[in-house]
Amino acid sequence: MRLSRRALLATPALLPAGALAQGEWPQRPITMLVPFVAGGPSDITARVIASKLSGILGQSVVVENRPGANGAVAGQVLARAPADGYTLMTGSIGVFAINAALRPNLPYNPLRDFQTVTLAVTTPNVLIINPAKVPATDYAGVLAWLKANGRNVSYATSGVGSSEHMTMELFKLRAGVEATHVPYQGGAAAATSLIAGDTELTFQNLSGVAAHIQAGRIKPVMVTSERRNPTIPDVPTAAEVGLSDFVVTSWQATMAPAGLPAPVLAKLEAGCIQALRHPESVQRLSQIGFDVVASSAAEFRRFQEAEIDRWKTVVDRANIRAE
Template sequence: MPNLASTRRGLVGLAAAGLIPSAAARAQAAAWPSRPIRLVVPFGTGGGTDITARLLAPKLSALLGQTVIVENRPGAGSTLGTDQVAKSAPNGDVFVLATLSSTGVAVGLYPNLPYDPVRDLTAIAPVNFIPICHSVTTHGLRVRDTADWIAQLKANPNRFSYGSSGVGSTGHLASASFLQRVGAQAVHVPYRGAGQVFAALLAGEVQFNSDIPSLMLPFNRDGQVKTLFVATDERSGLMPDVPTAAEVGLPGYKAYSWYGIFGPAGLPRPIVERMAAAIEEALGDPTIRQRLDEMGTPAMRGYTPDRFAQYVRDEVAFWVPIVRASGATVD
């Protein structure tokens, strides 16, 4: 027969460690959501994260019975908005659509990162996978192919510049690692969002960038940019005529990101599970799934919160050494 005093002490210890929700936490989770939910996008408007969040928000609102408000909080390579959520109360009122930039890359890039993506955030569910392509402007620049572009870069150190959505963003590191790979130098110009990057690229204020194929596709069709390659193993279905990095002589060079929804650490498990279920159902909606496929950013479905948490831990472990080896750092 179990020792009741010992059992009681064990339960008290588990509750103190946060492994058993308190009565208040259980009641809060049962009533959730009772207020509108903020979904923070730690990038500016017009980019992939913003588009994805605004695609999901109406469906999540319908599933959860409360309005999901998308709130752009750009800055510091996506770490500003992510940190705000990490420091928020774990009551289910606020979540963040974080990315690889906000997690694995940020840990390696920022010596004084104000949050730990594993310790200070609750992984809820991934949303979609993001392939990256390399494009050059046609405004005042003539480039035949990747070999010609590399030759121009190497012959003119720091003459050309590239834009990104901020220091430490996926676009920044993809372009920087490309330059490192080919042995060239160029100037990085960080902006507060993809919309500003595109405007600068089309105007010839910067000469190249690394971003999502779907976002570059309209500019390719109009002849305003030329996409030289996609940094994935297979050609993009959106740009079947554009070669892969391996096909242009850059085997092993890859650039990608992913988006996922996180809450603050300590979020009650019932809220985590309900939000994860809503995200999974939203990603299964035919209209949303079709739109993500059209964007070339396929949904990442079938993840439990625990599986996603492990995925994040694996990505941090994988990317931190790569970022630190590149020498890139932000104070």
Template structure:
């Protein structure tokens, strides 16, 4: 089935309207380390048609899900460094996983070269206003300090981005909450909506409908400035917690040793695609904000993210193997 999906994607890319390839045009394979349909997968699919046109070669998406993205990243690390294989790096694969697992099937720095960040995804801390009737961020911090260990926060599971954001919140504010890990985002958000758990750390895109409906109250967002969709909600930085202000992100990496010319070619193609209105509109519909960085900038970003997540893991004593 996986091979059939691969061939179907290749066929769709190869015969895109108005596109012709040289006989020796080899496909560019992009390994997506998460299942189809998620934000990571949607991000790359939004770019696929544009990249086919710009690069003038087939672009194949290969979903290799499992182990929090580790299976897909290991596949990229083992691939030939010939400029024909890329992987989608995320805050999970190149931030959280290296911080909470002592043994990974890939080295997040040595096995890859950064190509570019594609998008950023703002985060948000929300509360169930019925379960925890606090009026703003300062009120939440005050309540937690007065009631240490009596409030819980939900996450999609141990070692997830939501878990790390929650622990970073605790360390930054000097508060204490009980972590309740669920088996996925669906069960976690459902229990928060039901009032079984009071606090949730999420990406804005998935919580926004519930915030707009008044079922959840947003207290702070991780973003450089206030969001157009939540103009009344301050950023962490505006509240004095700049260390919590980094959003989530998705980007591209290539196997270590990939020629600089090949890396630069792909980075430039992504930058061009991200300027297309149709691509930007499709990403915005998923709560994803086009960014685009140079290979040097993205490689440096990966190092920073790992070090930051390692500090959070050490504080919270998170070790999953």
């Protein structure tokens, strides 16, 4: 699902720096949870937001990494936190959508227990191969090779239920091919396995593999964005290679506990949007392949609901089970 231009424009008015510090909230520092280790997409996004939001709110915003259980550890902390605006979380599509579709015993419900604040950024996934292992130079060649050898092919991901895992399973369903899933602990490890030749191909977030592509260590054959990405302008989109309705993005977003008072939500929503749209934030996030969205809380909620429904269909059709 994509956000409409009209929806993106229907966001709260941006506020002058320091304007939010004049009200009753906030009166003390804010904690921004990150459900993964430092250095990943969620962590980078959280720190970009926090660096600007501190000045906007007039209180420090402290990023705290709480990794574990594919985001469930931090998710449970957020769900149990007071709905007072002093605990937030910036996390991924997995934490806020895919986990709900994949894990029936999840210790939090991302719709019931969380209040949306903003959909911060998106990035497409890219189908990449090890050119020494896959005798093909374009998507058509990769597809033909997969159809002939799929049962002997392995693909790497950053873990069960990750955006890359779900994208490949959707691709397998749509393209009618087979491949064996090999989950790793993070996208960096998955990319390393591909470069080393331990696996043959993978979908990965473009932001995480752009440097490897530019260095020629891996070869991109298709990107899941609506339009070609300027980072890899020669790589066709899914639609261009014949896969219609295959626009898939990985995304990062900010949430608060459910029940947040409306005045606090309004300040948070406007503050996060302003932080994300700051020229320095846009430049930093664009450099690593992110598109800044900075949506309204209401638009993000509709987007989240659609994403959960979409990935539940993939989980059910592909018979995917959490390991």
